[in-house]
Amino acid sequence: MPYKNLLDLHAHTDNSFDGLHSAVFLCESAVARGLRALALTDHVEMDFYRESDFDRTARQSYFEIVKARSAFRGTLIVCAGVELGQPTYNLPESEQLTQQYSYDVVLGSIHNLRGEKDFWYMSKEEFAGGRAEAMLRAYFDELLLLAQWGKCDVLAHLTYPLRYIEGVHGIPVPRETYSERLDAVLKAMVKNRLALEINTSGLRQKIAQTTPDEWVLRRFRALGGTRITIGSDAHEAENLGAGLPQAMDMALRCGFKYMTLYQKREPIEIEIV
Numbered sequence: 001m002p003y004k005n006l007l008d009l010h011a012h013t014d015n016s017f018d019g020l021h022s023a024v025f026l027c028e029s030a031v032a033r034g035l036r037a038l039a040l041t042d043h044v045e046m047d048f049y050r051e052s053d054f055d056r057t058a059r060q061s062y063f064e065i066v067k068a069r070s071a072f073r074g075t076l077i078v079c080a081g082v083e084l085g086q087p088t089y090n091l092p093e094s095e096q097l098t099q100q101y102s103y104d105v106v107l108g109s110i111h112n113l114r115g116e117k118d119f120w121y122m123s124k125e126e127f128a129g130g131r132a133e134a135m136l137r138a139y140f141d142e143l144l145l146l147a148q149w150g151k152c153d154v155l156a157h158l159t160y161p162l163r164y165i166e167g168v169h170g171i172p173v174p175r176e177t178y179s180e181r182l183d184a185v186l187k188a189m190v191k192n193r194l195a196l197e198i199n200t201s202g203l204r205q206k207i208a209q210t211t212p213d214e215w216v217l218r219r220f221r222a223l224g225g226t227r228i229t230i231g232s233d234a235h236e237a238e239n240l241g242a243g244l245p246q247a248m249d250m251a252l253r254c255g256f257k258y259m260t261l262y263q264k265r266e267p268i269e270i271e272i273v
Contacts, residue, residue: 003248005270007261008241009039009079009105010156010197010231015061016042020236023061023068027076029237037077037261038240039105039231040065045085046094047114058082062101079104079262083156085111088145098151105229105262107197108152110142111160119161124169132165133177140181147185150192153262154229157199157211158185167207175215182216186223195227195260195267196220198251200243201234210247217254227260227267248272 012019013026021029023040030038042061044054062080069078080103087094087108098106111118113135127135139161147155157163165171189196199211217228230247234240251259251272258269 003245003273004036005259005272006033006035006241006244007037007230007259007270008035008232008234008244009037009081009154009229009261010041010083010107010199011038011234011240012042012083013040013061013064015057015064016235018043018235023064024071026234026237026240027068027072027078029240031072031076033241035076035241037079039079039081039262040068041081041083041105041107041231043083043085044097045111047086047089047112049090049093058097058101062103077261081105081107083107083109084152085109086142087152088142088149089114091149095151102264104264105154106152106265107154107156108146109156109160110139110146113138113142119164122164124171127165127169127171132161132171132173136161136165136173136178137181140178140185143185144181144188147188147192147194150188150194152194153265153267154195154197155185155189156197156231157201157233158196158216159212163202163205163207163211167202167205183219183223186220186225189220190224193227195229196225198228198230198247199233200230200247201232201239203243203246204239210243210250214250214254217250221255226256226258228256229260
């Protein structure tokens with residue numbers, strides 16, 4: 001189905017350590033691709049905030065996004081955002097950062113367990129022998145703390161480790177391993193009115209599905225969830241908007257009629273069709 005309201009609320013500029021293009025170039029590309037709104041949400045990993053200069057990243061990213069927003073006013077809704085990685089590992093500075101800049105949207109995510117490396121860097125051997133299941137349980141325990149903290153707007157790429165455990169390394173993990181913990185996270189999200197992101201980057205990866213998948217989205221809906229966002233998680237211009245129509249199809253199948261756009265941290269409901 002063709003959609004008129006294409007909102008990509010998760011994308012990275014070259015201020016992210018793994019991003020390739022400037023804020024202005026991404027906005028130009030978004031207009032060319034027919035997007036109505038684009039949230040630029042550079043990585044700020046809070047467990048390495050000072051030692052890896054993410055404080056400088058946050059400052060540079062914010063001011064470049066604000067300049068781009070001014071340049072594209074009337075042509076593209078440009079949302080000043082940030083992806084806070086592991087904010088609950090460094091709560092004082094996480095809370096300070098969200099107050100320091102006038103963000104439109106704050107994504108919260110967990111990329112690694114405490115003191116561990118990003119799941120993206122882990123080998124198949126590191127997940128073997130039941131360790132994948134243990135890591136997933138610990139991951140959902142951390143997500144629960146994040147959802148209970150509730151000072152972000154969106155939980156990004158829920159089930160992130162499965163991209164690598166199941167997608168890259170082909171290690172199947174039964175849902176019952178983490179289903180109770182998942183429900184606890186989703187209930188906390190509903191209580192704190194957090195949006196669940198449908199992250200489409202998995203459609204471009206070996207796992208070949210959104211993160212989270214349709215089963216999780218249906219569970220969120222069943223537990224009372226109403227707010228969803230959709231993001232390509234693009235790190236380069238060519239992936240902006242990728243997978244948005246498929247995610248919108250899925251949202252409709254799961255009973256959602258609206259997507260959420262954030263302006264100055266306030267939710268605005270936008271009809272999917």
